[in-house]
Each structure stands twice: as structure tokens, then as C-alpha cells.
Amino acid sequence: MNIARASLGNLGTFWRSLPSGPASPLAIYWAAFALSVAAFVAEYFVGSHVLQLGVLLVLISFVPCGLAWLLSRELFRKEAERKAWPALVVGVLYLTCLINYLAPESHVGGMLGVVASMKSLIGSAMLLMTFVEAIDGMNASASERRFRLSFAGGYAGLVTVSLLADQPGLDAWQDEFRIVAASLALMGASLAVLYRRRNPLEVSKTRKTDRSRSVPCDPALAARLTTLLEVDRIYLEPNIKVADAALRLRTPDYKVSQCIVSDLGFANFNQLINSYRIQEACDQLLQPDLADQPILSIAMDCGFGSIGPFNRAFKAHTGMTPSAYRRQTRIAESVR
Known part of the structure; x- marks a missing residue:
């Protein structure tokens, strides 16, 4: 798992490269996404050895797909287009994940079944919307189009890898597939944030x-x-x-x-x-x-x-x- 270790080891270096002063929304969303992914990776390695720490890491790693969507909105939308409701939707997704995690298996069904369905629906929508945010706005400059296509292509590849992990014959390696995909996602997100900080969104004339x-x-x-x-x-x-x-x-x-x-x-x-x-x-x-x-x-x-x-x-x-x-x-x- 060298990719995972390299991803976790570079978090501090990346954070120190950000400008000092009040954190921008872009930095905040990247930090939240990085924390969620780091917790997911860390839980794979240490969660089974330290039970209480494993529970904490699971709670932190609930909504990487929602945080990826918020990050992509900040990457590809102008400041004037910021809205509060996407963060609220991600909060609802986290709440549904928390309820499903804490609910006893004997109580699954009824309202809990509705909550589980809601979690699946919102999570799937966010996976799609992260991709849509990148490809919406291709009438920009050539360099911006290349950036958006690279982000969308890399994201689609990672989602495909995660889905392949569920296929018969590969499910034995499901956790390893997802650890690699998560680590690559964090690396890609970090590169995307660095690019955006150096190349702010252009104003259409x-x-x-x-x-x-x-x-x-x-x-x-x-x-x-x-x-x-x-x-x-x-x-x-x-x-x-x-x-x-x-x-x-x-x-x-x-x-x-x-x-x-x-x-x-x-x-x-x-x-x-x-x-x-x-x-x-x-x-x-x-x-x-x-x-x-x-x-x-x-x-x-x-x-x-x-x-x-x-x-x-x-x-x-x-x-x-x-x-x-x-x-x-x-x-x-x-x-x-």
C-alpha cells in the first residue's frame, strides 16, 4: 500500500504550501475531503487493532463523495455562484450514514430502510454531480478545458475502479481496490486545488x-x-x-x-x-x-x-x- 502511505505523508506538505491567513472555501473543502480520505485509509490499517480509534475513523470517513462534490463546485464555479444548500445536503447525507451505522442490525427495515435508500440515492447523485461540475463550462479557454477534461477523466476512472471491486472474482480485493482509489483521488484533488490556486477561474467577457x-x-x-x-x-x-x-x-x-x-x-x-x-x-x-x-x-x-x-x-x-x-x-x- 505504498500509494496510500505516500498520499497520507504528503498531506502536511500540501497544507504548508497553502497561503497563510484566513482559509479560503477551496482550502476548507480540500482539508475536509483530505481528512475524510485519510481516515478511510487509516481505518483499513489500524481500525481492527484499536477498536475505539477504528470507530472514530469510520465516523470521520462517512461522506467523501459529498465532500468531493463540494470541492468540485469550488473548483469549477465562480464565487458569485456559491450557495449554502449543497453543504446542507452533504450534512443530510452524513446524518443518514450516521443513523445507518449506529442502528442495530435487528432494527433494519421500516424507517431505517427509507434512510438507507435516501443515503444511497443522495450518494449516487453526488458521485454524478462531481463529474457534471467539471464538464459544465467547456466554452472556456483551451487550458481550462484541458483541466476540466483531465479532472473528469481521472474522476471517472477512479469511480470505475471502485465499481469493478464489486464484481465477482474481484470482491476479495474490494478493500484494497478502494484504498488505492481513495489515495489516488486525494492526490488528484490536491493537484487540482494547486492548479486552481495558480489559475483562477476566468471571467467570461x-x-x-x-x-x-x-x-x-x-x-x-x-x-x-x-x-x-x-x-x-x-x-x-x-x-x-x-x-x-x-x-x-x-x-x-x-x-x-x-x-x-x-x-x-x-x-x-x-x-x-x-x-x-x-x-x-x-x-x-x-x-x-x-x-x-x-x-x-x-x-x-x-x-x-x-x-x-x-x-x-x-x-x-x-x-x-x-x-x-x-x-x-x-x-x-x-x-x-
Whole structure:
């Protein structure tokens, strides 16, 4: 089981490679998935020797398929598309697994049978949806398509290996098949997370162009919104939403959104706000009296809630990380 041992041994190294500061949802979902897989692998090796530890490891390893789905959503969906309900569904799946695990065998049937059916149905749906998340959005760049196809292909291969373990003649090696598949899944997920951190999701410009042609301009509203941004500096408010801006402008939300797309040339409100926040961050990073200010502190001062979204937005706008931007500026100043 060298693959399993290598997978478990690399967890600490991978975690240390993640940026410091508040953990991003991507890092959190990867950590949860890694913990679940590590517990599954560890239970195979030590669960039968230490009974209480084995029970704990089983409880931790209940829903790797659900966590894989949450991770794939974070890998392939934009921040604006985050929803709370997928995590709730995974919570329901965990609860059904817990009930089935704790229920005495003599009580199987009736409501417990319904719970078991629900567990099987939700688990199967999540297995499929993990694959769907990857292949949904193939109208992206060539590199993004390759990433999605590699993820989907690798995932489909691992699911196939797990299903083969149930076939007659191979069922004697069922546990070993699944340990190898789980270990490879963790390695693949770790590589996918590293790729996504270095290559954030691209913002599609096609919809912005099409909508700007179909929506009439409103220069007066655009001027009022610009004043709200440049004078009132609402972008410094961490939780500002388009509804908040519309309320201050006394204008319906949809008109503000139309104005952002057609007049100001941004895909959505978040992209507009982030452009001002990043400009503010660039200004602060250039100030000599803030040379020792932590980047996390600057991110929070500019309206970002955590370091992960700030790093991704900053790199998307400037082509480099905040640290590299600050370092390059210092080098340029020293040359002068």
C-alpha cells in the first residue's frame, strides 16, 4: 500500500504550501475531503487493532463523495455562484450514514430502510454531480478545458475502479481496490486545488458584450453610481451588495446591474467593486509608510473579507500577487 502511505505523508506538505491567513472555501473543502480520505485509509490499517480509534475513523470517513462534490463546485464555479444548500445536503447525507451505522442490525427495515435508500440515492447523485461540475463550462479557454477534461477523466476512472471491486472474482480485493482509489483521488484533488490556486477561474467577457448591446445606456445613473464609488467609497464595505447600492441610489436593483454592464463595462457588481478595491490596494502597497503593513491587513482595509479572494482578484487584475507587486515596486524605487 505504498500509494496510500505516500498520499497520507504528503498531506502536511500540501497544507504548508497553502497561503497563510484566513482559509479560503477551496482550502476548507480540500482539508475536509483530505481528512475524510485519510481516515478511510487509516481505518483499513489500524481500525481492527484499536477498536475505539477504528470507530472514530469510520465516523470521520462517512461522506467523501459529498465532500468531493463540494470541492468540485469550488473548483469549477465562480464565487458569485456559491450557495449554502449543497453543504446542507452533504450534512443530510452524513446524518443518514450516521443513523445507518449506529442502528442495530435487528432494527433494519421500516424507517431505517427509507434512510438507507435516501443515503444511497443522495450518494449516487453526488458521485454524478462531481463529474457534471467539471464538464459544465467547456466554452472556456483551451487550458481550462484541458483541466476540466483531465479532472473528469481521472474522476471517472477512479469511480470505475471502485465499481469493478464489486464484481465477482474481484470482491476479495474490494478493500484494497478502494484504498488505492481513495489515495489516488486525494492526490488528484490536491493537484487540482494547486492548479486552481495558480489559475483562477476566468471571467467570461462574451455575456458582458452581448448584454451591453441590448440594454440602453443611462449616463445619469452611471454618474451617480460612480460618485457613490469614488466619493462615498462604498467598495470599502466588506459586505456591500448591489441591493445596498440600489437602495442608496433609490433605483431598482436590475437598473443598477444594467448600468454596470452597459455603461461601466463590467460583467457584474462584484467585478466592479473588486476593481476599485484592487486599485485601493495598489495605492496602499505603493505607500512607503505602509511598507511593513501586512498584506492581510491591507486586504481587509480595502473591503475584502479574507486573503484568498483578495489574492485571486489582485492577480486577475494585475497579473501578479500582492507580494510580488510590492516587491517589484520596491526594486523600481531603489533603482531610481
